[in-house]
Amino acid sequence: MTAGVNFQRIWQTIALIPAGKVASYGQIADLAGLPGRARLVGKALGQVPDGMQLPWYRVLRSNGQLAFPKGSEQAKQQTGLLQEDNIVVFNNRVKLKEFKWQPDLAEILWKLTF
DNA sequence: GGTGTGACAACAA
DNA sequence: TTTGTTGCCACAC
Numbered sequence: 001m002t003a004g005v006n007f008q009r010i011w012q013t014i015a016l017i018p019a020g021k022v023a024s025y026g027q028i029a030d031l032a033g034l035p036g037r038a039r040l041v042g043k044a045l046g047q048v049p050d051g052m053q054l055p056w057y058r059v060l061r062s063n064g065q066l067a068f069p070k071g072s073e074q075a076k077q078q079t080g081l082l083q084e085d086n087i088v089v090f091n092n093r094v095k096l097k098e099f100k101w102q103p104d105l106a107e108i109l110w111k112l113t114f
Numbered sequence: 115g116g117t118g119t120g121a122c123a124a125c126a127a
Numbered sequence: 128t129t130t131g132t133t134g135c136c137a138c139a140c
Contacts, residue, residue, distance in 0.1 A: 006137075025122050038122040040137055045121055047138090059121075067121040074121080 006034055010044040012112055017058045020086050021101035022094055024062045031108055042067070057081040064096040 009032040017023050023031075025038040034040060045056050057078040061067055068075035070092040079089045087099050 004138085029122090034137090036123085036135070037137070039120055039135070040122090042121045043119085043138065056121080061121090062123055078121095 006032070006037075006040065007044040007047060009033060009112065010041050011048065011052065011054060013108070014045075014054055014056065014059060016108060016111055017055055017101055019055075020099070022058045022060050022064075022082070022087060022096070022099050023101040023103070024060055024064075024096075025067075026062055027101070027103070028059060031103055031105075032112075038062075058085070058087075058101075060094055060096075064094045064100075066092050066094075 010028060013028050013032040014023075025041045026036075028041045029035065029037045032041075041059070045054075045059065048054055048056065059067070066075050066078055066089075068078065075092060079092070082089050082094065087094060
């Protein structure tokens, strides 16, 4: 197993998040076939190659809170991007009950082609 | 090949 | 609801 393939799977999984929905780090990890490796997802996002178009802003913490501190530029930008996707961000948070992505496993497996 | 690290999750108060 | 602590383990150096 070459190191780095997991990152690719993570990126692919994130790319599958539909507009108007969000997913948690743990969820991404799980779908990518890496249960419990939520932190790896975070690291993968920090290693995203320049030029790769990835809806990183649709990835939140398990409780719906943004991954960044409220005052940070990243948080502001993420908030803006989410709002463009018709997702309501309130006080650095998203209502998971409404916007959490309900993954279609069959489709995921189809697209990831394990 | 040991050490430090991390855009986290779960639990406790 | 928020903050602090702990566990987790692949990855980069």
